[in-house]
Amino acid sequence: MRDYDEITAFLGEWGPYQKIIFFLLSLSVFPNGFCGINMVFVGDIPEHRCLIPGNLNLSEAWMNRTIPLEQDKDKLQYSKCRRYRLDVIRNLSEIFPDPDSVNISEVGQEPCLDGWVYSKEQYISTIVSEWDLVCDNGWKGPFSTSVYFIGVLAGSFIAGQLADRFGRKKVMFLTLALQTVFGIIQIFSPNWEIFCTFNFLVGLGSISNYMVAVVLGSELVGKSVRIIYATIGIGTFYAAGYMYLPFVAYFIRSWEILILTLSLHGFLYIPLWWFIPESPRWLLIKGRVQEAEEIIRQAAKKNDVTAPVMLFSDLELQDMKAKSNQSQAVMHLFTTSNIRTTTILNIIIWMVLATGYFGLSLNVPNLHGDDYLNCFLMGVIEVPAAIAAYIFLQRFPRRFSLSGILFLGGVVLLLIQIIPSNLSVLATVLMMIGKFTAACGFLIVYVYGTELYPTVVRSMGVGLSSTASRAATIISPYIFYLGLYHEFLPFIVLGCLMVLSAILTMILPETFKIPLKDTIDQMEKIKRFNCKRKHKDHPYQGETTRENNMVITKREDM
Template identity: 70%
Template sequence: MRDYDEITAFLGEWGPYQKSVFFFLSLSVFPNGFCGLSIVFVGDIPEHRCFIPGNLNLSEAWMNRTIPLEQDKDKLQYSKCRRYRLDVIKNLSEIFPDPDSVNISEVGQEPCLDGWVYSKEQYISTIVSEWDLVCNNEWKGPFAMSIFFIGVLTGSFISGQLSDRFGRKLILYGTMGVQSVFSVLQIFSPNWELFCLLNFFVGLGQISNYVAAFVLGSELLGKSTRAIFGILGVCISFAIGYMTLPFVAYFIRNWRILLFTLSLSGLIYIPMWWFVPESPRWLLVKGKAKEAEAIFRHIAKKNGVTPPEVFFTDLELEDLKAKSKQSSTIIDLFKSPNIRAITIVNFLLWMIITSIYNGLSLNTSNLHGDDYLNCFFAGAIEVPAYIASWIFIQRFPRRLSLTGILFLGGVVFFFIQLIPSNLSIIATVLVMIGKFAVSCALAMVYVYTVELYPTIVRNMGIGTSTMASRLGSIISPYIFYLGIYYEFLPFILIGCVLILAASLVLLLPETINIPLPEMIDQMQKFKFISRRDHMNLDPLYTHAATEEDNTVTQKTEEI
């Protein structure tokens, strides 16, 4: 049986049709960066302090003394969550017209019983200022983003199964619609609870759309352009959307209008229906050879090549049907000691890298300097990061490259606590260097995972790794929430876990210049697993021992 690439070799690798598919599917990822990180501005916390009712008839001098001063880092500022007891202040103001003649610090304090006053200097409104998500309710802001990532986790779980059952194209456009429609519905949220519920569905649609576009592009494009599409097409399109977000947010300071404007980007999906076909690979797996053949002939026409008269022999069609009956389950990722060790380490890597990436992306508004510029730079730094990851993948061993870039990121974050407060711009630069390292690692770990797992469980391995990463995403909004206890605690934590991740990578086998494994016993060996331990008699694990296989094994052990 000829493989898929051999069957479609006559179409060419980079014809007009492949170029259009590359462009449109990359474009479909743009709204994920454009809308997915909107919470950076939609959920930002404006400057605020307790509201003082006007019916107290306090003089301006007394009004300015109703809020206590608190030490924040290296400066004094008005408390955001406390005020002096207003009944006492009212009585004192009637007795002492001049507040300087009274020791205000001896007056008892109380929480903001009448709500808060929010600065309009940067935002007209955010979900924080509209629903008072501050002080005792400050946890609700990060929780809204955690709900989004729970939706992402759910989408990661169901999108692959739906895509395998109903087709890549249908799920791609269906989830695009889910993301756009629920983003619009969020505009009409009357309360925080409904906003969170809708945010769940936005997250579900976003990741499903992203994964479906990646899979569809990988299956439609030739083997020489798949990696370029995955890293430079999909990832850079996401980064461009990320970079565009602060530009739009700068001119739209109302969170409802901003969400509506961002949701309009979903309109770019509509024309794509006529330019992007269903995956012929999926059609063949489902036994729909005639539909796949029709797509091949259409591509051949667009590329100006002559298709063969007969695409598949009867024997090949029977072979396709037989292969479609083979299946694997998540249990196969844990059966032998070797694949179990690789799977556990892989899960930890995905969780660490993704949680740090999302935590840094959501924290741009807390960095020193202009929020909009910081967000733009955080997106812009990903472009060279993805280009660097492509160069690393092309020229250097995967294991050493990934270890090195993770270790660099960990060391950089440790240094941030050593930067004096008057040199905050240097701290911001270090954060951007760390973001570069984490973005680079995120792109590389995807390719590394593809090469680690054998064909029989590769989709399962990637899918479960993605699910593991979403568990890390759920906790990511709270990483920088730890800063309320100690300013540099989040950076110390990030540095520690990145160095831990770098150490874990060293346990994994090298995959550069090694043929992709087909069966589980062909996988490269985990550092502390013997060759015999990861063999198994299950049919999914074994293969015919040919001279070529023995040669590959010998080369692998030498490496």
Template identity: 65%
Template sequence: MRDYDEITAFLGEWGPFQILTFLLLSLSVFPNGFGGMSIVFVGDIPEHRCFIPGNLNLSEAWMNRTIPLEQAQGKLQYSKCRRYRLDVIRNLSEIFPDPDSVNISEVEQEPCLDGWVYSKDQYISTIVSEWDLVCNDDWKMPFSMSIYFLGVLVGSLVSGMLSDRFGRKAVLFGTMAVQTSFNVLQVFSSSWEIFCLINFLIGIGQISNYVAAFVLGSELLGKSIRITYCTLGIGISYACGYMFLPLVAYFIRSWQVLLLTLSLVGLMYIPLWWFIYESPRWLLSKGRVQEAEAIFQHIAKKNGLTLPEVLFNDLELESIKDKNIKSFPISHLVKTHNIRSITIISLIVWLILAIGYYGLSLNTPNLHGDDYLNCFFAGAIEIPANLAAWLFLQKFSRKLSLSGSLFFGGIVLFFIQLIPPSVSILATVLVMVGKLANTCAFTIIYTYTAELYATVIRNTGVGVSLMASRLGSILSPYFLFLGVYYEFLPYILMGSLTILSAILILLLPETNNFPLPNTIDQMQRMKGFKSACNHRYYLNTNEMATEVNCVAIKNEEI
């Protein structure tokens, strides 16, 4: 019996309709590139020091001595969180006009009781200067990032269910509206707590939009275009959105105006409603045959083709419905020793990848050089990374491509600590190279994970893996926070974990040039794990049925 792709093959793979759909759906991902990364500038920490009230009547010489000097990251600088006791300083200034005649270092210190003064050299304002997220409250800055990624985690859980219930198109545009409207509301946040709450809601909309575009494109486009769409289409559009962020932020130095400007970009996507169509596959699964056939009619007309009189017979329609509603519980991911091992390794690798990707992306302000150029390069580097991933997926082993990318990226990060301060630009280059390798691996693992799991548990397996990556993104800001204690500690940890994930990948089976498994019994066995099955199953390759006995592949990697 024919499947959906075979029945609709007459529509072609790359006609005018597919080209337009490819471009528009890729374009819909553009705001995702700057949506999650805007915190790089919105939440950057300006140079700051304790505020000294002007009513102390101190001379300029004494004013300059009210802040103690302390060693930080190998250099002497003014304290950001402490000052000398002002009552003592005032008494000393009345007795000794010249502060150099007094050993001020012995004066007792106190916290910044009157607030802070923030440098205006780079920013007019950020949320840090708005709500004093420094010193004892410095934990609030990484928490602001983590709460966004917590929203992304929740969005990952609900987006699939919403998409299956209400349709891919409705969720795509609905979540884009959520992003735009809550970004506007965030501009008017009256407190840090309100900002975090809205950031959580934006995170829900951001990932739901991305997933809906990913699924809708995969279902509207043909087999030969799907990998290109999921790597080059979505990946490059995301990277362009990423590069757009520093270009806007360079000219807009106030966090409120920056967020408002970025949020208004979402209004440009309203006209796309009339050019992007619902997934016919989803419509058929819901029994809405006439609506699906109307879309097929439009595609055929757009591509200059004639629609057959009968597309689906009753038996084929029932088969499509069954395939869409049939699912297995999450317990099947740990039901057998082989699948359990694949799942555990996948979860670990996805979590580490997310820590590395978001850790490097959010670390832009801490790099040497210009923040805006560094952020632009961090986005631009994703274009060759996606091109490399597309090439690897087309031509080479999934396992070796993924493991090699991770190993290379981990080694690069691990050795950043060896770069001397005199050539700090080289450290920034290595960070960018590490991000290239990490982004390439992140793109490959989507396809690889989907190919590892059988059809009946594929959505569940990929969904659980995505949840692990969201947990990694929640943890990533705190990896950066460790840099307060030792500048290179985040790179050492991320590099070591990335190398560990590269080793774990080598334990998984290869999937390139093997047909997708439909049943759990057809899932490939990890090397060294015995198979208990004795029955035979079929692998369809090049329209030929090849009979394979499970016993023959025991203890082997296929």
């Protein structure tokens, strides 16, 4: 049976149809660049100190002495969580008009019983100032972000299965709707608990949309465009969304209005429903031949080419009908040796990449500059990462591309420990290179993962790998708690994990210049090492040599 790329070869590789699909699907991931990352500003902690009630009638001099000074690294600053006992301060102020005549340090301290005062210098409000997520409640701020990533984890797992069962297009727009609608509802949260609930629901749709868009685009565009779509197309629009966030946040300093403004962008994507088709590959696997044929003929019309009178032979139609009766579940990702090994290795590699990417993103030094500029630079670095991923995937085999970038990232992180303390700038540069390799690796692994799995379980396979990576995202901040025991231990752990993943990547089968598989049976025929007896009808003819009574065929398309 002919593969899908052969059947649709008459469409060409880069006609108006492919250009429209390329642009619209790349555009659909723009909100993913700021969805979730907006917690950098929404959940930021403004400068704060204990509230001192105005009914105490304290003089300005005494008011300035009500907050104790504490040592913070190399400087003294006012305590954020403690104040001197106000009943004692009030009595002393009545006796001693000048606070300098009293040893204030002997006055007992108490927590901020009347709440806090927050600086308005940078923000009008954040969720921290809204619900006093400081001091004893300080854990609630980071937990708000963790809840979002828990939603992302659940969404990645569910969306993959739904996309394989109900279609790529429906699930992509459903997840877009989730992050838009619940993002808007989120601003009406009466308390922190409700906010977290909606943050979880926003997370359900966030990265799921990204994942399904990668799969749908890879199945709609031609094989020569597939790589540039999943790297430069998807990567640059994601980076654009990332860079767009600090631009909007700079002018909008209220967390409710910021979330509302960003969420409203989702409504701009409603018209895309009538321009983005369902995947013909998926329709054919489901036995919906007439719908698939209609989409293919519409594509031919847009490209101004003539479609064959008969797209599919009778034998191909019978084969599609037989395959459409086969239901797939997550267990099918572990049924045969090839797909089982591929799934396990993918899970490990995706988890390491997620740990490195988000761990470094949350712990790279702030570059000693403006928060908005720093966030913008974090987005900028995604662009060269996307270009590098495209070059690697276009010119080099998948295994070597991914393994090489993982190995480079691991070595760079391991080198940080030997950098002298007076060269902190160099250490920062190495961490940024580590972030670059993680971002580049993520783009490569999305393409590689899409090519590794057959059509019947492609979204499910990528979804499971993405789910594993999101689990790592939740725990990645804890990697840096190891720094309490040894300053460089987090970088040693991440570096070793990335080097190990580089080695494991070489076990995966190669997919460079190989047509996408449609069934699990086709995937099982893939050999990780191309050692097989030459057959006169073998589709790949190349130079052969005989060694130990075995013919080694060198495939020309590898």
